[in-house]
Amino acid sequence: MSKDTILILDKDFYTQWTLKTLLESEKYITLAVNSVERALQNFKEFEVSGIITEYRIDHANMPKVIQELKRSFPELYVMMTTDENLGEKEYKKIISLGIDDFFLKPVSSEKILIHLKKGLKQRKIFLQKKELEKKLNLIRKNKTVREMALSEGLNIS
Numbered sequence: 001m002s003k004d005t006i007l008i009l010d011k012d013f014y015t016q017w018t019l020k021t022l023l024e025s026e027k028y029i030t031l032a033v034n035s036v037e038r039a040l041q042n043f044k045e046f047e048v049s050g051i052i053t054e055y056r057i058d059h060a061n062m063p064k065v066i067q068e069l070k071r072s073f074p075e076l077y078v079m080m081t082t083d084e085n086l087g088e089k090e091y092k093k094i095i096s097l098g099i100d101d102f103f104l105k106p107v108s109s110e111k112i113l114i115h116l117k118k119g120l121k122q123r124k125i126f127l128q129k130k131e132l133e134k135k136l137n138l139i140r141k142n143k144t145v146r147e148m149a150l151s152e153g154l155n156i157s
Contacts, residue, residue: 003027005046006030006048006049007052008020009034009035009057010053011034015054016033019032020032022109031046036065039053040065048076049120050119053079053081054080055082066097066098066099067097067098070098078101078119083105100115
């Protein structure tokens with residue numbers, strides 16, 4: 001059974017190390033980076049199941065970066081953290097852009113693991129649904145082809 005790959009995107013080395021140690025103790029594969037550019041490169045090189053990121057990295061609008069990532073990887077689980085005190089309006093905006101969980105630092109290890117497991121379970125269900133839809137569409141397509149052939153008097157087995 002393959003383990004999920006989690007990308008940690010944070011400017012603070014200590015935060016990267018802490019999250020990496022925590023997640024690896026739970027047998028997750030981890031990638032820890034400190035720049036948006038390197039994070040995006042990892043999506044080209046690895047199948048990333050989830051990302052834990054800081055709200056502000058360099059001058060990037062991370063919620064917008066996540067929104068773009070979700071267009072390519074709608075199944076991606078995203079946890080975002082911040083030490084900034086954001087208002088309700090900003091919080092709603094962030095969640096609407098595709099962030100699955102958003103926490104004010106400090107976040108307990110237990111909370112991170114609980115939400116990560118929940119998010120990855122939802123990701124797995126999403127991928128299974130997508131695969132079943134693909135199979136259903138193929139069955140429908142084959143049924144339509146079979147019906148067309150029968151209407152033309154052709155015998156398809």
